[in-house]
Amino acid sequence: MSGVVLWVVCPKEINTNSLVPLLPRNGVPIRRSKMWSSSSFSASKLSFSSGVSAYSGTVANPQRSSEEKVYEVVLKQAALVREQRITRKEKKALGLIETDKTTNWDLLNEAYDRCGEVCAEYAKTFYLVWCRRTDELVDGPNASHITPKALDRWENRLTDLFEGRPFDMYDAALSHTVSTYPVDIQPFKDMIEGMRLDLRKSRYKNFDELYLYCYYVAGTVGLMSVPVMGISPESKASTESVYNAALALGIANQLTNILRDVGEDARRGRIYLPQDELARAGLSDEDIFRGKVTDKWRSFMKGQIKRARMFFEEAEKGVAELNAASRWPVWASLLIYRQILDAIEVNDYDNFTKRAYVGKAKKFLSLPVSYARALIGPSTVS
Ligand SMILES: CC(C)=CCC/C(C)=C/CC/C(C)=C/CC/C(C)=C/COP(=O)(O)OP(=O)(O)O
Incomplete structure (x- = not known):
């Protein structure tokens, strides 16, 4: 599956027009989901205003969920998408946008x-190379030597590559991607924060804490991907709502992974x-x-x-809003990963000794089904 899904995240395969769709669209009111506080979900009557211990990543105010x-x-x-749109427009008006003649395209292509090779080698389902490398720090063979200091160094490298000073080839590719698309550093920093959390925490008091962890390690991937995949020019949905759907897919995948x-x-x-x-x-x-x-389990x-x-x-609500080229792989990954949940049911909830998986x-x-769903683009009714 990695071939298909790689396509989701590999900027090289994305039509460069994908920036255009991130441009003006009618703002649809921001709709925020409160899924786990919904009365329809009985297992989740959580005191989610009780606050989360002071994680340093995204925010400091412990009162908020x-x-x-x-x-x-x-x-x-x-907001970054809008900002970038304005700066590009201004630069264009001033004739400041030109192709960078100093870029070594041969090296960048390499x-x-x-x-691509890293993804083909390691990704069973999906992954961006930088995320895989970050994950390897705490889950790979050298995990036992990883210290908060090593993660600090990794974060410094991240800042460097965002400022155009890549350390190696892989960083160079990401450095180019983040300078081409409206990608913000925050989700990347937050993913490192997730790794820090993994070093010091092995229990989660409530869903509010778990949600933050899932955002750090997987929701961030959704937020990193959408600026590169692009939103359809026909989409009338607000940028926020599409990002929200991407975030939800990351959370859904991580919850599935956990289960x-x-x-x-x-x-x-x-x-x-x-x-x-x-x-x-x-x-x-x-x-x-x-x-x-047991029955309780x-x-x-x-x-x-x-x-x-x-x-x-x-x-699911956000996939149709994406650029046509991105919809098929996103549907495929969503439908395939979701079937892991079905597999857990088929295993009669034995996730202790059996590994739920989706067979070839x-x-x-799932591919033709995803293809058919991907044909459906943004709704034309506003
Ligand atoms: C829905 C919209 C609007 C956009 C899509 C935005 C995207 C691509 C979201 C996906 C985010 C994502 C891929 C999160 C990763 C979560 C996760 C649990 C990865 C596990 O990866 P592996 O460890 O390779 O999985 P396996 O262990 O199953 O192989």
Whole structure:
């Protein structure tokens, strides 16, 4: 699958017109989702105004919910698109936009090719090369040597490449991408923050805390991808709403990943499940470590799967707004990853000893379905 999905994130394959669609559109009122506080989701009656411990990444005010904090980033990304539009317009008027004659295109093309190779080698489902490398820091073979200091150095390298001083070939490709598309540094910084969190935290008090973690490690990927994929010129949706859908897809994917890997994570002493919801279901950490599928566990899992599906549904609303070239791979990745949830059900919720996966046949079958869905572009009715 990586070939298809790579296409989602590899800027080289994206039509360069994809910047245009990020230009003026009628603003549709901002709609914010409060999925887990919805009364339709019984497992999630959370005190989500109780505040999150003071993570240093996105914000400092502990009174606000994680959703509110993350939404600020969404608004910032959307504003950046408008800002870039204005600066480009001004520069164009002044005749300042010209092709950069100093760029070494051969080297840059080689850098992009190398990024493609990394994706082909490592990505089973999806990934941007920089995200994979960041993830490798805390999950790879050298993970035990990774310190907060090493992450600080990684962040300095990130700042350098955003300022046009790449350290290596891979950084050079990303440096070029972020100077070409309206990509902000914040989601990248937040992803590093997620890695810091992983170094010091192995329990999540409630869904509000888990949501912030999911944003850091996966929602950020959605926010990084949309500026490169581009929004359709016909779209009447607000930039914010499309970014919001992208964020939801990242969260949905991460929640799915967590539910698939409960056993694997427990063997590393980690439980990425809301502690208060576990307690309400009559479950403890010991139950997770014991790994026995009971009725309590099944019922708990049903609630978690339901919530993950709600995030997928939220994400679905944004796909039609994307550029035509990006819709097929996004649909494919959404439909395929969501089937992991079905596989958990088929395994009778045994995510302790069985790894839920989507077989090749199901993946291939999803391609024509995704293709058909991708034909549907933005609604013409405003
Ligand atoms: C919906 C709209 C408007 C846009 C799409 C925006 C995108 C591309 C969002 C996707 C974000 C994303 C790919 C997040 C990554 C989340 C995740 C759990 C990745 C796991 O990756 P691997 O570790 O390779 O997965 P496997 O372990 O399953 O192979």
